[in-house]
Amino acid sequence: MHHLRSSKLLPVNRHTFQLPPLRIAISIAFTGLSVAHASTALAADQNIQQQVYQYNIDAGPLAEVINLFASASGLALTFEADTLKDIQSQGLHGQFTIQQGFSKLLSENGLQAVKSDDGTYIIKKRSKSSSTEKPATLPEVAVKSKADSGSGLQPAYAGGQVAKGGKAGFLGNKSIMDTPFNSTSYTSQTIQDQQARSVLDVVQNDASVRVVSPQSNGSEVFYIRGFSVSNQDISFDGMYGILPYWRGSVAAAERVEVLKGPNAFLNGMAPSGSVGGAINIVPKRAEDTPLTQLSASYISGSNFGGQVDFGRRFGPDNSVGIRVNGVYRDGDTNRTSQELGETAIALDYRGDRGRAWIDVGYQNLQTDKVEGLMGLATNASVPSPPSASKFYYQSWTTWKNETTYGVVHGEYDVKPNLTVYAAAGQRHFRDNYLFPFGFGLTNQGSFTEGFARASSWYDNTSSEVGLRGQFETGSVQHRVNIGLTSFNQDSGVKSGVVPTHASNIYNPTDIAEPTMASLGHIPKTGQLDLVSMAIADTLSMFDDSVQLILGARKQQVDVDAWDITTGAKTASYSRDAVTPAVGVVLKPVSNLSLYSNYIEGLSQGPVPTPTAFNNTQVFAPIKSKQFEVGAKYDFGKLMATISLFEIKRPSGFTDPATNIFGVDGEQRNRGAELNVFGEITENVRLLAGGMLLDAKQTKTQGGTFDGNYAVNSPKFTANIGTEWDTSFIHGFTVNARVVYTDAAYIDAANTQKIPSWTRFDLGARYHFKAGEKPVVIRANIENVFDRSYWMSSSLYRGNPRTLTLSATVNF
Incomplete structure (x- = not known):
């Protein structure tokens, strides 16, 4: 029997609140599948039955919907396996008592929920005497929180900072305990409470993720398990190529999901070939409760902004929904200047058998005083960075980009156990940049400042179609998915030349902006096509306590390039590869999950150097291979996960003896991860983790660097974040976070490295009412002690001390 409990989330009262404003606001912040849990005390059952709760559970098989309802309400539930078989439900959306919820879900199917003496609810067929009869003994079916079909979100875990599960790519939405991978889904509550501006601000909660570039740069790059993941490989609701190419806002994000490790089977080959992990953005959808929320914000310096979040549902059973998010910010921060304008509109329809979603968005982002990477001179040691707020590049540098996108998703239940789905989306991206970079940095801080000047465009089309179904062979249940995906990217990039000059990071040289002619028309210079077919079967036995996932994906990769001046084709690449995956989940008890996986990553095959003997050879996509084992333990309100992994990624080089280029290099990353999140007590929350990493160069050119660190x-990274709802002021919460990163080498010879660094962040928020309107005031300070540090091998510096303020009002 799985009995979920929560004493943190609060019921919704239709009229007045006499509860602390903080707890009310936390309940409101759970967008998507926000639910208010019942008290754990069975002695207070009478009050529980009369309380009203907010539910947002999507349509699907009744067994799955009732499981989500029970999990969200903190109930224990049993039913005969055949009682709910082949019955579909419209889901549950709105405010209901527990009995109203049961009635809404069950009555139309001739079913009812009868409560036994021990508090367990039993689902059975309705009879005339059912209101008074004692329930018979029935075979038990343990309740599990599932959202394997459709776009239904897993509910938030205790504390509300992360969800109980997320999208595992091709396998669909799965609970943490049923996923044979290490993944974390950060909720909209975390995004809002931390005043996150982009993915960068969200994923820095994870000790296995380190950000390479700061907010003062025009792009975002991440390292997950020691391998890079670029912003262009972030997916939108599971689809590549929809979000802005370099950096995107999270104003309209319901969840930011991080899956660690190679994932070609789950998501297909990423456009840039990232293998360290996957990041997925889940968009906000309209809830049954009307929402009109306005926010004002400030970022230290003189950056001011505002945001609106509007949601409504219409039609029979609230079947049609609209969610609109708009944000605008502009002004200087401590080291740069940014202007952001964004609009995101999400429409959805949920019917008895069909569901559809439409997302359209626009983003315009301009960053002035851009900070570029810095290269160290040969044989030089890394100098101490200047003051964290000091800008040592030219103030006239800029990076402008504009993005328009649209996506349509749909699915239809052909039969209760068979669903067809399809999706298609497009993105138009344009940018124009003139950003600086440094090279030849010496011990004294001298360097040569250069500039990258270019205009570019990237037009993408992404689509998928598939079939998802369930069937049984004896006592084994199968969940099968067959799908096709297609990704196309046409691009054009045209660059210009800007003279270099000498400068110093401690005493920079300012020069006048040179006069530069327009780059003019930008023809098509590149094309990338990724087409794949995948199949997966999840075999479940013994009431899902044993699960085996088998799957494979065949990926076709086609790349073409053209000369910017002559239009002649300069490169053509066409290869394919098959990437299998195996995952196992064992649950000896309901709150312990043991898992293992073998999965591969996929990147475009390397190109031989022009001077190599075989410089015309085309190599197949390279496969990165991961073996992983782990355990996940749910203490009820606190969850701990531990993972051990090994990833091997091939690379190419030219053999100095034969002058033949081959895929003979290799980097091997071994590591151990620990993550802990949830509630320590009713008023204290924890979001923490650590990673030990042994990343070695195991095969290098001529064996020169074999055994060196990558x-x-x-070698070690750690995050510890806590929140405390104070007892001395109702509605007042304080939070703190410590981020630690060990020293790291910046060259293959291991002669140059950046020192370790530790950053301290603090924050507070206050929930109260202005009249009848809930108001939240938030304040966060990143890098409280204003420490200046090199954050990555690219010699980017971390952000200086940065204060963010916001005020949010719900109407």
Whole structure:
């Protein structure tokens, strides 16, 4: 029997609140599948039955919907396996008591929920005497929180900072305990409470993720398990190529999901070939409760902004929904200047058998005083960075980009156990940049400042179609998915030349902006096509206590390039590869999950150097291979996960003896991860983790660097974040976070490295009412002690001390 409990989330009262404003606001912040849990005390059952709760559970098989309802309400539930078989439900959306919820879900199917003496609810067929009869003894079916079909979100875990599960790519939405991978889904509550501006601000909660570039740069790059993941490989609701190419806002994000390790089977080959992990953005959808929320914000310096979040549902059973998010910010921060304008509109329809979603968005982002990477001179040691707020590049540098996108998703239940789905989306991206970079940095801080000047465009089309179904062979249940994906990216990049000059990071040289002619028309210079077919079967036995996931994906990769001046084709690449995956989940008890996986990553095959003997050879996509084992333990309100992994990624080089280029290099990353999140007590929350990493160069050119540590791979990283709802002021919460990153080498020879660094962040928020309107005031300070540190091998500096303030009002 699985009995979920929560004493943190609060019921919704239709009229007045006499509860602390903080707890009310936390309940409101649970967008998506926000639910208010019942008290754990069975002695207070009478009050529980009369309380009203907010539910947002999507349509699907009744067994799955009732499981989500029970999990969200903190109930124990049993039913005969055949009682709910082949019955579909419209889901549950709105405010209901527990009995109203049961009635809404069950009555139309001739079913009812009868409560036994021990508090367990039993689902059975309705009879005339059912209101008074004692329930018979029935075979028990343990309740599990599932959201394997459709776009239904897993509910938030205790504390509300992360969810109980997320999208595992091709396998769909799965609970943490049923996923044979290490993944974390950060909720909209975390995004809002931390005043996150982009993915960068969200994923820095994870000790296995380190950000390479700061907010003062025009792009975002991450390292997950010691391998890079670029912003262009972030997916939108599971689809590549929809979000802005370099950096995107999270104003309209319901969840930011991080899956660690190679994932070609789960998500297909990423456009840039990232293998360290996957990041997925889940968009906000309209809830049954009307929402009109306005926010004002400030970022230290003189950056001011505002945001609106509007949601409504219409039609029979609230079947049609609209969610609109808009944000605008502009002004200087401590080291740069940014202007952001964004609009995101999400429409959805949920019917008896069909569901559809439409997302359209626009983003315009301009960053002035851009900070670029810095290269160290040969044989030089890394100098101490200047003051964290000091800007040592030219103030006239800029990075402008504009993005428009649209996506349509749909699915239809052909039968209760068979669903067809399809999706298609497009993105138009344009940018124009003139950003600086440094090279030849000496011990004294001298360097040469250069500039990258270019205009570019990237037009993408992404689509998928598939079939998802369930069937049984004896006592084994199968969940099968067959799908096709297609990704196309046409691009054009045209660059210009800007003279270099000498400068110093401690005493920079300012020069006048040179006069530069327009780059003019930008023809098509590149094309990338990724087409794949995948199949997966999840075999479940013994009431899901044993699960085996088998799957494979065949990926076709086609790349073409053209000369910017002559239009002649300069490169053509066409290869395919098959990437299998195996995952196992064992649950000896309901709150312990043991898992293991073998999965591969996929990147475009390397190109031989022009001077190599075989410089015309085309190599197949390279496969990164991961073996992982782990355990996840749910203490009820606190969850701990531990993972052990090994990833091997091939690379190419030219053999100095034969002058033949081959895929003979290799980097091997071994590591151990620990993550803990949830509630320590009713008023204290924890979001923490650590990673030990042994990243080695195991095969290098001529064996020169064999055994050396890999670049940009700290041996230890850790995060500890806590929140405390104070007892002395109702509605007042304080939070703190410590981020530690060990020293890391920045060259393959291991002669140059950046020192370790520790950053301290503090924050507070206050929930109260202005009249009848809930108001939240938030304040966060990143890098409280204003420490200046090199954050990565690219010699980017961490952000200076930065204060963010916001005020949010719900109407």
